[in-house]
Amino acid sequence: MQHPRPAQAAGIALAAAVLAATAAGCGSAKSASKSGSSGGTAGGSNSSTRIGILLPESKTTRYEAFDKPYLEAELNAKMPGVQIDYYNAGQDATVQQTQVDTALTKGDKVLILDAVDSKSIQASVQKAHDAGVKVVAYDRLAQGPVDAYVSFDNMKVGQLQGTALLNALGSDAASKQIVMINGSPTDPNAAQFKAGAQSVLNGKVKIGKEYDTPNWDPNTANQEMAGAITALGAANINGVYSANDGMAAGIATALSASGLHVPLTGQDAQLDAMQRIEAGTQTMTIYKPYKPEADAAADVAVELAQGKTPGTDLLPDKQTSGSGQSVPSKLITPTVVDKSNVCSTVVKDGLYTAAQIGITC
The missing domain is CATH 3.40.50.2300 (Response regulator)
Incomplete structure (x- = not known):
């Protein structure tokens, strides 16, 4: 099993703080689930680079409490000054399609996309591809010409x-x-x-x-x-x-x-x-340790944003999507907890x- 590295302690602390605010329920996260917001560190050599994070819903605690802060922390660590646009679709596939359109209009170079509906998002993935925008399928393998996939087995x-x-x-x-x-x-x-x-x-x-x-x-x-x-x-x-x-x-x-x-x-x-x-x-x-998954997706997104092709050190596996694409992937091994x-x-992993x-x- 993969454990968070020492350098990731700040990300874990941030996630724990978010979890404390959300442990009682999903209401506050849900109320803002369909809105987009810009984040990231202002200024710096990467200040013109935008990366979009599109998560599917907030009923499941992990997305707002862990995935979002972990992804943002790793993107900022690996690409200081990057502009991050965040969206949560509130389990609405149509809303997520609109959010992809918004991200493309804002000029995002890479989308980290956890699809509400892997099939209906295909047209949006194709639109991003046609615009030269890279798509990293996160946790769920979206259909269409995605560039990479990071999830669990x-x-x-x-x-x-x-x-x-x-x-x-x-x-x-x-x-x-x-x-x-x-x-x-x-x-x-x-x-x-x-x-x-x-x-x-x-x-x-x-x-x-x-x-x-x-x-x-x-x-x-x-x-x-x-x-x-x-x-x-x-x-x-x-x-x-x-x-x-x-x-x-x-x-x-x-x-x-x-x-x-x-x-x-x-x-x-x-x-x-x-x-x-x-x-x-x-x-x-x-x-399923969220930190390694988020780190891997963010690292792939940074390489794509820099115009690089991620190698097998980042994407050692292959998965075939529902639309038939063979996608370079990283699949992380899960663990049974009883x-x-x-x-x-x-507890050991924090x-x-x-x-x-x-x-x-």
């Missing part, structure tokens, strides 16, 4: 989740039944998580109900879980695959309301998920303090 994420769920179900998993609550059908990552999980689960446990959840919405996941309990009967549900922690929060509420205490997966290592793991209402999560290794992972989670390390 998403099939591996699903496989790790599926394996953790099977282990929690025990040696008689084949006689048990689970519910699968997958991510958004417009997110290509969700399809890979699902495929990875099913490659482990199929034939090893019965999947009684399965849902693809629009926009990764926790409230929808709550309703889906409640519906599965009604359809299958509480006594006939032995575990739940949740593709991420946000949905796991809604699922956990539905399980509790029905008096169910069964294994539940997650992803993203959100603070509330860490607290549920400590309380025993969530079994595991996937820790009650046994919270202190040696998210993502949260033990006190925030409610544990002693």
Whole structure:
């Protein structure tokens, strides 16, 4: 697993400060989620260079609390004076398309783009390409002529989740039944998580109900879980695959309301998920260290902004997008976190303090 370097301590401190302001909920971030703003350090030899950061939503804590400040910190460190334009689409694909147009009008040379909808953004990616603007697909592989892709090994994420769920179900998993609550059908990552999980689960446990959840919405996941309990009967549900922690929060509420205490997966290592793991209402999560991902994307963006072609030291992998492009990529290995290794992972890396989670390390 990759750990933040000493030189990244300022970025971690900044993210922690932002997290403190957002841990209680997403309301303040959501209220500004569709607006664009300019940042960066004024003046300097790079003061005429603009880089756009376009993130998809704020319901998931990571984007405002971690990705944004980490990306901005690394861009400023590697390209002092760069002008940064930041946008959050609030989970609205049409808004994100408009934000790309705005970024192009402002003269951004590179876009770091985490697509709301990887397919519908293709026309915007093509527009950027035609204008000579480079596009770094971040976390999700957008369709169209993107220049680079930085994310995690998403099939591996699903496989790790599926394996953790099977282990929690025990040696008689084949006689048990689970519910699968997958991510958004417009997110290509969700399809890979699902495929990875099913490659482990199929034939090893019965999947009684399965849902693809629009926009990764926790409230929808709550309703889906409640519906599965009604359809299958509480006594006939032995575990739940949740593709991420946000949905796991809604699922956990539905399980509790029905008096169910069964294994539940997650992803993203959100603070509330860490607290549920400590309380025993969530079994595991996937820790994807945001700092290495943000650093890698920012480093690639800086090279592209300088007119360079990033080499295999930055982009050692290849991924094929939904529109058929073979894209130079960097895929970072994720890590399973459960009650046994919270202190040696998210606490050790400075993502949260033990006190925030409610544990002693």
